[in-house]
Amino acid sequence: MKVNHTKNLEDKLQIEKEDRRLLPNVPDPSGRRTNVDRRQGMDGEIRDSDFRAYTASAEAGRRFKVHIPVTVTAGAGGRKQVVKGICEDISSTGMLLTLAEGEKKVKEGENIDLSFVVRPGDMPEGYEMKVKKLKAEVVRRFDRDGREALGIHFKKSLAEYHQQRRGQYLIAVSAFLMLCISLVIILMRSESVVYFRFNKYLYLYSIITAAFLLSRYFFAIFYRPVKVDMDYTPGVSIIIPCFNEEKWIQRTILGCVNQDYPPDKLQVIVVDDHSTDKSLEKIKEIIDRMEQDDRNLHIKDRVTWYEQPKNGGKREALAAGLKLAKHELLVFVDSDSFLSPFAIRNVVQPFKDKEMGGVCGRTDVANTYTNGLTKMQAVRYYIAFRVMKAAEGFFDAATCLSGPLSCYRKDLVEKYCHAWVHQKFLGHKATFGDDRSLTNFILRHHRTAYQDTAVVSTIVPKSYHVFLRQQMRWKRSWLRESLIAARFMWRKEPFMALSFYFGLIVPIAAPVIVIYNLIYIPLMHRVFPFTFLIGMALMALLMSMAQLFLRKSSTWIFGVWFCLYYEAVLLWQMPVAWFTFWKDTWGTRMTPADVREKKKKEEKERLKAEKKKAKKAGDDL
Incomplete structure (x- = not known):
């Protein structure tokens, strides 16, 4: 992947359509206005009894400004007509569509089929998809700057459409691969137990690493957030x-x-x-x-x-x-x-x-x-x-x-x-x-x-x-605070305590293990580190499959890239953090510490330039 060094690269964010109010979600103290979106079929009683359904409905109703070409198929039988338009804003449940100039009119209340592409970045992660012949209804028709505009409601939400077309397939495939990867990792670590006596420290590290990562995925399965109690509203x-x-x-x-x-x-x-x-x-x-x-x-x-x-x-x-x-x-x-x-x-x-x-x-x-x-x-x-x-x-x-x-x-x-x-x-x-x-x-x-x-x-x-500077700062603070936490974490629940200490050992020892497996073993024993590389690849795939399973996002492949980048670059920041944990510069913004550091560097460069200039003058003489 090509490294991007462009400093002025613009951030790409979803652009939500503005509400007529600046603060549409704040409850009205007077009680004259409600936050419940009637268009989504929700009422106040449902909101109070099932807040999760209410928030899901509100999320589905979020509208994003876009510019998406749309093909509309209207009519039935041999009287079908195809018209073109541009989607100006879209939510999971509908869109605002402006028809191209000269296109035939579409009747209000008419059932239509829509085909379009939601590009990455148009909507939140997981919504990027190709949509073909999505059933919809024209609920509003009006003039917009001299062109016909249509308010369209989808018969199925985009989330439901994706779930039926690809969602179940992606969930099944990613879940199956996660299970297979986990089993292979367990089998490989079983091999570590067999060969433990030949290299105790190396195989112990392998066992600890696998136990730490797999246990995190295992316990995450059983995690559940605390449900919302509408009557609990502390200050x-x-x-x-x-x-x-x-x-x-x-x-x-x-x-x-x-x-x-x-x-x-x-x-x-x-x-x-x-x-x-x-x-x-x-x-x-x-x-x-x-x-x-x-x-x-x-x-x-x-x-x-x-x-x-x-x-x-x-x-x-x-x-x-x-x-x-x-x-x-x-x-x-x-x-x-x-x-x-x-x-x-x-x-x-x-x-x-x-x-x-x-x-x-x-x-x-x-x-x-x-x-x-x-x-x-x-x-x-x-x-x-x-x-x-x-x-x-x-x-x-x-x-x-x-x-x-x-x-x-x-x-x-x-x-x-x-x-x-x-x-x-x-x-x-x-x-x-x-x-x-x-x-x-x-x-x-x-x-x-x-x-x-x-x-x-x-x-x-x-x-x-900027990213590397941020990661260096985080590693320094992680090292410092993890050593502090190590003094009391043993008092916590045994599984949590054990997981914490495993998580402390793994990244600290990782640079040494990588050097041993990728440099020492091949050079000294003439053995290609096939098993070690396979293990790294499986851990990377496990992260990517978890992303695909949980979020169904097209970004899942970048989980593999992150793991590779971590092993090649980020891993080697840890030894630096060991010996520079006292540094107080942020690196990502000019704090007073960064200003002082910058002045020191400028002073060193100035002195170096003066010495070089004096040396050159001496040589000329």
Whole structure:
């Protein structure tokens, strides 16, 4: 795959059609307006009794701006006519279609067949497909800029159409392959037991690796999110730390406010960490727009902003927001992440358990279809949450409540805030890895959960340069916090504790194992590492098949690519992280630490240039 070094590559995101209201999902305090979509056949009673069906209906009704050529077949028998048009917006249940100029008219109420292609990126993952002769009905006909426009309702939703045409087949094939791959891996590891006495350390590592990965997939099968209780609505304060995020901050704020949650129980606090761009202007602007859009919602009473007097880092920004929070639960949301309208209602549900200390939601990739790198990350994110974190959630011991969406009991954050903000490791101040660090403080004495139905989408790096810097930062924080967690994880449920320690050993020892199998064995023993490579390929295919089974997305093949890229590139960041864990630079944005590092490099380059110039002058003499 060709590496993309384009710095100005535009992110490709689905474009949702704007509602006439800026905040359509916020319950109307006056009670004059309902959030229930009558077009989807839902009413208030169904919403209260089956919230899962209601959210599925709302998801099906999301409309996306597109430009898709459509072929319409109207009429019956020998009187059929074929007309062409352009779909301008589409949902799983219908579309708005503008007919091409000069095309024959289509009657309102007429039954038609539609053929079109949903391209990757037009709609959320899993909807990309070729549609042939989809039964539909013209429910509305009107003039649009001098052309005939049609409001069309599908007889079957696109989700149902895909399920009948390819969905069942894909599920069956991917499930069968996952089972076969798992069995082959188990058989290969059985061989490791047989040959264990010939190379104890190598075969022990093989057994641990297989046990760790397969157990995660196994326990993820039994994971279930906590069901929504409509009567359980604790007060929530959302804190958004922001530093130089003028591009996305308005969308982030809108997502946090536009929640299907009682307005009087939802507070949003935006803390600007002394940005050097127009972030603060954007923050003020969107708050004013929301206030003007619907004054009944009293936006300025519920949404506040605060500017740090100087840049202090993400932890200090969150701590500043904590002082302004007035509700019992705190939700942290990154400034480039966008909540689904039902994220808050879902993420609070596990707190009905009084022992619950923190919960994280599922993070999807917002810019999946930008390029190959973002597609690779989309697969990695989904498997990391829906499989790996779900397995931890099964034991109420999620080891990292991720930054895009995490929820904590406020009293616990207040209890650990000072130690968290001023955390040091081996004498060095910890300036990143804030989410994993705070999780450790909470997890030591309380439960932490994963709520798969609380969904947030985030912007991921689109260039390999930024991606590698991000991964290096994550590995440093993972190493630091995993060593800290190792001190107390043995107290947790035995299966969870064992899985944690296996998960700690595998990536740390992986570079040595790869060198031994791919370099030492071939050179010293003249043996091709066929078994080792087959094992790597099977692990990669297992990830891809899980993506295909769970999401039915065309991105599944990038699971294989991620595993190959991990072994070839990302794996070798781990040894670097061992010896540079104290570094406090982010690498992906200019924090004060990054500014200092940049100045040091510039000073070294200047001195080097001066020495070179002086040497040249001496040679000339």
